[in-house]
Amino acid sequence: MSSTSATGIATGAPTPADQTSATMIARQAIVNAQHLVIGYELFNRSRPEPTHTAATDVALVFTALSHAGTDELVGKKLIFVNCTHESLVGGHLELVDPEKVVLEIPPLSHAASEEVAARLPTLAALRARGFHLAFNHTVLQSAYNPWLLLADYIKFDLSLLAPDQLAVLINYAQRHTQADLIAEKVETAQQYDMVSSQGVQMFQGYWFARPALVRAKLVSPGQSSILELINLVRKQASTEQIEEVLKKDAGLAFNLMRLINSSGFGLAREITSFRQAVMLMGLKKLFRWAALLLTTSRHSGTPPSVGQTAVVRGRLMELLALEKKLPQDETDQAFVVGIFSLLDTMLGMSMETALGLVSVPPGTEVALLHNAGVLGHLLVLAKACESGDDVAFDNAATSLQMSSQQINNAHLQALAWADHFAD
Known part of the structure; x- marks a missing residue:
């Protein structure tokens, strides 16, 4: 798999070396019964800590789509990403096309009925906006009944479940949900035969593919350009004025065009001009994006x-x-x-x-x-x-x-x- 180019795509000029950094993103295929890839789960492998082995928030999606070059990373497939309940709120989710994203929802630390009920409106709103929701097998517990109808996917971890327990859970899920069932941590032909014979139609694990690494290049725009962009957006400046700022900063242009042309943004055709990008994103999303870009800049001194x-x-x-x-x-x-x-x-x-x-x-x-x-x-x-x-x-x-x-x-x-x- 080729690395993503770090050149300024708007101007064709090389980006200075001190304005780039790399993020290591891994992907693992999820395949159907015909062994065709239907999506990829993303993992953040940039951090050295052994406990940080998976994407724990949807910000990884934003990073991947903005910077990694979606064709190289996931193409037109679904993106599966682990979430925390805290990461499900906030304006960054407005920056991706929900139809392309599967949010993997974790169980609660205490599955009290009031906590389950309290999270339900957020989950229902995300699904109503078009996001797909995936849960692990714990969603089949009675405490999570309010969530069960929201499940597009239910994942069964073969490393955690005994065969007899797994059979009971699969049977229950087939009778009480419309969700697609995914067996994960499938590492042997015997495991594959066992779950497929029970009606599971989707699979993830070393038997099919190990996670593959992609080195994603991030280009850091100048702070003055970000401030100028924020300034113009707040004034509701014309598209032409905003376009001029983008033309002056390859990093800013690179990040915006990467995001707008990613499959996660859900556009049917490639956007090739700043004018189109600005008009399609809209001022509100543009402001939120620029504000977060300002505060997370690596080269601010x-x-x-x-x-x-x-x-x-x-x-x-x-x-x-x-x-x-x-x-x-x-x-x-x-x-x-x-x-x-x-x-x-x-x-x-x-x-x-x-x-x-x-x-x-x-x-x-x-x-x-x-x-x-x-x-x-x-x-x-x-x-x-x-x-x-x-x-x-x-x-x-x-x-x-x-x-x-x-x-x-x-x-x-x-x-x-x-x-x-x-x-």
């Missing part, structure tokens, strides 16, 4: 933890705004305030100077400069959550009329969600 903290703040403030039932535009601005709250550190200048580079609404500017207004109070609260300052936390919580439980739950969700954008 600041520690990666700074961008990670900004993402946590943005998501935490967004969640708190939702808790307070603020209007949608204020909820969107809460995310902006949080993610821009470390612009001064990321850019090495004062916040006033940094805001001179970015177009933001007056309420956002007041919040960032003076901690004023409801957005400013949310920012103070987000900072208090980081610092462990109990007095500041209590004062901010009181002013916002929010309980410690509401805030702590939102903070845990934000930390988990933001972790999916860390390398």
